Amino acid sequence: MHVQLQHVAIARPPGSDAAARAFYDELLGLTEIAPPPSLQTLGVLWYQIGASSELHIFVEEPLGQDRSGRHFCLAVEDVEALRLHLIESGISVVGDVPIPDRPRYFVRDPFGNLIELTTVKS
Numbered sequence: 660m661h662v663q664l665q666h667v668a669i670a671r672p673p674g675s676d677a678a679a680r681a682f683y684d685e686l687l688g689l690t691e692i693a694p695p696p697s698l699q700t701l702g703v704l705w706y707q708i709g710a711s712s713e714l715h716i717f718v719e720e721p722l723g724q725d726r727s728g729r730h731f732c733l734a735v736e737d738v739e740a741l742r743l744h745l746i747e748s749g750i751s752v753v754g755d756v757p758i759p760d761r762p763r764y765f766v767r768d769p770f771g772n773l774i775e776l777t778t779v780k781s
Contacts, residue, residue: 664712667731670719671704671770678769679704679716686748687733687741689714708733721770730765730773738762738778 671679683689689706692713693699706714714731735741742752742764753765755775763777 666713666715668715668717669731669768669770669772671716671768671772672721673702673718675718675770676702676704682768683714683716686745686750728773730775732763732775732777734777734779736778738764738776741776 680691683704683706684691689708692705692707694701694703694705694715702718704716706716708714739762745752745766750766755763755765757763758777760780761777762780763775766774766776768774
């Protein structure tokens, strides 16, 4: 059986379309795609990640500040360049326990979701 990740779904508060697009489109450079017509009235934002994965950001009232280690990871071509870009944009970037051939950093999106950023070198 072949299994691959199809999508990750995370929450954002009502009225946060502009903040979500500023972070995911402009800072991370993801490509927004249209959700299916049956979901368009729900305010969900969909992003293409690579050839076959997606990020779905749905609207939900905040449930409190989540400080757990739950996260998703985006592999990018040059994590150091992205780290500098995020810092210059005022985003807090935190290092973590090193993994050989996978430099990595963590950021939180404007809604508190934890994201790991890495470059896989081998």
